[in-house]
Amino acid sequence: xxxRAGFTLANNGRMNEPLRLHQLFIHPIKSCxxxxxxxxHLIDTGLEYDREWMVVxxxxxxxxxxxxxxxxxxxxxxxxxxxxxRAPGMLAxxxxxxxxxxxxxxxxxxxxxxxxxxxxxxxQWFSDFLGQRMRLARCDPEWPRLxxxxxxxxxxxxTAFTDGFPLLVTSTASLAELNRRLAGAGxxxxxxxxxxxxxxxxxxxxxHAEDHIDTLAIDSPDGEVTLKLVKxxxxxxxxxxxxxxAEQGHVVTDTMAAYRAEQxxxxxxxxxxxxxxxxxxxxxxxxxxxxxxxxxFD
Numbered sequence: 001x002x003x004r005a006g007f008t009l010a011n012n013g014r015m016n017e018p019l020r021l022h023q024l025f026i027h028p029i030k031s032c033x034x035x036x037x038x039x040x041h042l043i044d045t046g047l048e049y050d051r052e053w054m055v056v057x058x059x060x061x062x063x064x065x066x067x068x069x070x071x072x073x074x075x076x077x078x079x080x081x082x083x084x085x086r087a088p089g090m091l092a093x094x095x096x097x098x099x100x101x102x103x104x105x106x107x108x109x110x111x112x113x114x115x116x117x118x119x120x121x122x123x124q125w126f127s128d129f130l131g132q133r134m135r136l137a138r139c140d141p142e143w144p145r146l147x148x149x150x151x152x153x154x155x156x157x158x159t160a161f162t163d164g165f166p167l168l169v170t171s172t173a174s175l176a177e178l179n180r181r182l183a184g185a186g187x188x189x190x191x192x193x194x195x196x197x198x199x200x201x202x203x204x205x206x207x208h209a210e211d212h213i214d215t216l217a218i219d220s221p222d223g224e225v226t227l228k229l230v231k232x233x234x235x236x237x238x239x240x241x242x243x244x245x246a247e248q249g250h251v252v253t254d255t256m257a258a259y260r261a262e263q264x265x266x267x268x269x270x271x272x273x274x275x276x277x278x279x280x281x282x283x284x285x286x287x288x289x290x291x292x293x294x295x296x297f298d
Contacts, residue, residue: 019291021218022172022202023192028083029136030054030108030161031064032074033243034193039286042225042277045139045158046166047198047285049078049097053118054161055126058133060106062161065238068130069246085125093125095136106137108161114143147276151231157276165274168233169210170197174271177207178255187251194239194252195271199227201291208260210273214296218280219289225280229296234268235260 027034030051041048054062055071065071070087077084085093100116107113117123118136126134139145139160147157147165159166170192179189192200201210211232218225239252253269262270 017203017205017293019201019203019216019293021199021285021287021289021291023197023200024285024287025193025196025198025200026050026078027196028053028076028078029074029085030062031068031071031238032085033072033076034196035076035078037078037287039284042280042283042285044166044277044281045141045160046162046277049083050198051159051161052139053083053095054106054108054115054137054139055130055134056106056137058135060104060135060137062106062108063130063134065241065246066236069241069248070130072241072243072246074129087129090125090129093122095122100138104135104137108145109163111145113145114140116140147274148231151274152276153230155228155230155276155278165231166277167199167227167275168195168197168272169199169201169216169227169229169275170195170272171204171208171210172200172202173204173207173209178252178271181255181258182251185251185255187255190239190252191243193243194241195233195235196238197272199275199285201293203291208271211262211270212295213273213293215278215294216275217292217294218285219291220280220283220285222283223280225283225285226278227275228278229273229275231274232262232265232268232270233272233274234262234265235271239271 024040025034028049074087083095101119102117104117106115115137122136213229216227240249256269260269261267
């Protein structure tokens with residue numbers, strides 16, 4: 001049978017398309033380069049090490065590619081007990097994952113939260129690279145920062161330094177549709193890194209079918225993981241930053257403006273769905289895992 005959106009359903013309301021977990025991304029430092037991984041550990045704030053660090057200005061306010069597109073050039077690598085950072089013209093910076101310096105207070109959007117300062121060496125590294133006085137902070141796991149209950153309902157979903165939700169889910173079909181439209185206008189294709197997701201699903205027949213999904217069940221070696229997709233992800237200017245060059249344009253958002261205005265978020269351009277964890281904290285998720293989806297019905 002089919003629902004009103006045209007998806008093929010089984011009698012239990014699940015989508016019949018065979019879905020797979022196509023890619024996993026971790027972004028250790030908010031707004032810096034991401035890491036494609038084959039396996040990730042799911043913790044209460046999302047994927048382990050995702051957005052656990054954040055660059056802040058001298059007032060403690062977070063900075064991002066919106067103001068400093070050069071952050072896209074900071075490449076991160078997980079190596080043993082370290083996050084290794086590299087950027088053009090800079091020596092490598094090694095951050096131990098088990099070490100912080102002192103307490104601090106930082107602001108991410110409207111949230112003022114306790115955090116840990118990462119010390120003078122990392123502060124100087126980012127200050128030199130960005131040309132302004134900066135510091136690096138790490139999320140305090142004892143300080144609860146919750147996603148908006150307006151969207152999560154009764155689920156209390158903790159986040160680290162993400163914009164607002166533990167996970168972001170996109171699909172290969174959605175990127176393929178955007179690239180089809182870009183090619184039709186004579187523009188080059190873009191990669192999924194522009195949209196900085198955590199979980200990329202393959203096998204959806206329709207572009208942006210994730211907009212209509214309620215839950216995703218992902219097979220894991222440790223047992224099933226269940227994610228609930230709760231809010232369309234409104235897009236700012238970051239998808240127009242080339243992650244390889246940090247050059248800013250306008251082609252991506254101009255193209256999306258023709259077909260991706262989402263009334264549920266005030267007409268903002270949407271790509272992907274923010275998600276919370278229903279089941280599976282502590283489990284591992286792996287690229288290639290089978291995924292089952294149930295649809296949301298208004």
